[in-house]
Amino acid sequence: MDETIGWELYRSFLGVLHEGSLSGAARALGLTQPTVGRHVAALEQALGQALFTRSHAGLLPTEAARAMQASAEAMASQAAALQRVARGFGEIRGAVRVSASEVVAVERLPPVLAALRRAHPGLEIELVPSNRLQDLVQREADVAVRMAAPQQEVLVATRVADMALGLFAHQDYLARHGRPATVDELRGHALIGFDVETPFLREARRSFPFWTRERFALRCDSDLAQLALIRAGAGIGACQVGVAGPGLVRVLPEAFELRLPAWVVMHGDLRASARCRVVYDALVAALRAG
Incomplete structure (x- = not known):
């Protein structure tokens, strides 16, 4: 395959593939119909493959065209990303x-x-x-x-900061169930934690062996859902100290603190x-x- 095939040929090819006709592709791309036709013909010649067949419904893609579709769409996505990057240099505008x-x-x-x-x-x-x-x-x-x-x-x-994790419970939960004074007293409480163990959690459990899936009354792998459960007074769970917010009380700070280095x-x-x-x-x- 000729490595000098220009992106404009693939762009027109994708236009016809998506629109089903030369005229539709021309409108979508802001080109003339003859230009789109020349692009598709040039691409077919360069590849040595027919890409479309004519029918009463318009231009139908061949198997070769279908096989190329995903790669051509990836090229289109990359071209759009390059355009966004180029537009954004020197001005604070764009995504x-x-x-x-x-x-x-x-x-x-x-x-x-x-x-x-x-x-x-x-x-x-x-x-x-x-x-x-x-x-x-x-x-x-x-x-x-x-x-x-x-x-x-x-x-x-x-590196911006270390984000500390601690155990928290809502004050209403602690008013109903009491505040644990030791790690052993956690056994009498509803604990909120993970469902599926990850490498990070396995490593963290080396320092906090009591924090195991089997001991959780509520299990969820979404940190946001765990935080919502803690705020709702469902039990005791881990969350970032800086986001705990009003109503939440830190529990056993001397027994559980995990520091996460944060980077931008x-x-x-x-x-x-x-x-x-x-x-x-x-x-x-x-x-x-x-």
Whole structure:
């Protein structure tokens, strides 16, 4: 296959594939119908494959065209991403995709992002609350808040703070059931914890052997759902000290504290992007301030 095939040929190919006709593709792409036709013919010649057959319903894709579809759509997605990056350099305008854990995204970042939008109305924020690490090298996100230091050399990172985890219960729950004075007294309480054990939880349990799945009266793998259960007075569970909020009382602080180092991370290529840099700097400042 000729490696010099231009993106414009694949773009027209995708247009016909999606619209089912040269005229429909031309309208969608803002091109003339003869131009789209020339692009498709040139691509077929370069590949040595027929990509469409004519029918009363329009242009039907061949098996070769269907086989190419996923790769061509991936190219279109990458081209759109490149365009967004190019538009964003030098001006604070356009989309920035921010990834953070569920709790950080919901409990810590909204005021920061709201302030950013007030200061930069042209900025668009795509917030991804997920405990799965988004791949910054593959640009699943532009900026991320992580609880682990990045390993890839192409990423830039700033350590912002240690986020402490403790055991908490709502004051109403403690009024009904009493406050445990020792770890052993936790046996008489409704504990809120995980359902599926992860490598992180296995490592944490080395220091806190009493925190096991079998002892939980309520099990859930969503940190946000666990926090909601604690706030509802359902029992005693772990949450970040900085987001516990009114009504929650810390339990057994001397027996349970886990400190998570927090980092703000982005791809090194985005340092020159004004919109990504302003988001990165705002997250660093806010999370350092607590």
